[in-house]
Amino acid sequence: MLISSPPYFNHLSFLTFNSSYFCIHFNLLSVEDGMRGGDEAEIDRLPIDLLAHIFSLLISFKDLAQVSRVCRKWKQGVEESLARRETLSFSGWKVDDECTTRLVLLAYGLKELDISRSRWGCQITDYGLHQISMAKCIGNLCSISLWGSTAVTDKGVIQLITRAISLQHLNIGGTFITDTSLFAIADSCPRLKSSHFFQTIVLWGCRQISENGLVALVNKCQKLEAINVWGTRLPLQCLVALLAISPALRIQPRGVLLNDDNSHALPIY
DSSP states (O other): OOOOOOGGGGGTHHHHHOHHHHHHHHHHHHHHHHHHOSSOOGGGGSOHHHHHHHHHTOOOHHHHHHHHTTOHHHHHHHHHHHHTOSEEEOTTSOOBHHHHHHHHHHOTTOOEEEOOOOSSOOBOOHHHHHHHTTSGGGGGOOEEEOTTOTTOOHHHHHHHHTTOTTOOEEEOTTSOOOHHHHHHHHHHGGGSOTTOOOOEEEOTTOTTOOHHHHHHHHHHOTTOOEEEOTTOOOOHHHHHHHHHHOTTOEEESTTTTTTSTTGGGSOBO
């Protein structure tokens, strides 16, 4: 006697090839089965845990939004799939404060957050950073990227960073932050969890920062391993001073001190 698997498992293969087709196909199945009346739709028999796993494979936020509107059970499945995510990237997606914060607030287990601005633009502002700073995942975030988010200021960055007590990697390159943000980051270092320490920071193109902010940062974040200062307006003496404070510090990009007579003795990467 042959035992066949439930019919809905035969449709899961669609997910591997085309998430949009998966959404449309299952949506039509649910509607068609509902119109027949009587029996429960095949897809509706799936437990929430399995739905959440399926939805976690969707990479399009648009698809997730469409799926969550199908029915209450599917909405719950989407929310549970977000709660399980450890990484979330909005790079390449045209999203605003409202959309970004709505998803982050649901991602309770998030560890890595990328809200970099791409050519199309992740339009995050200080308001969005303030909302994200109130999320349950903020204390678990070990990596945050705000690269190119020109609409954020020191106010938003400080609100976010001072609550990220597990932060190890920060990319705020291409923003207009000033020494005020660096002072706040430096003050936050001693409050990091004992099992974590601030390792890398990218300040690519941050032309509003100065030697004062960097010295404070390196002084207080004693376990800082690498710092990227490409495109800044820092004098050579500033970089030499940073290495005097922390000789093991890797200053990027490679060769930034090549004009200095003593550059051969400095650990530049």
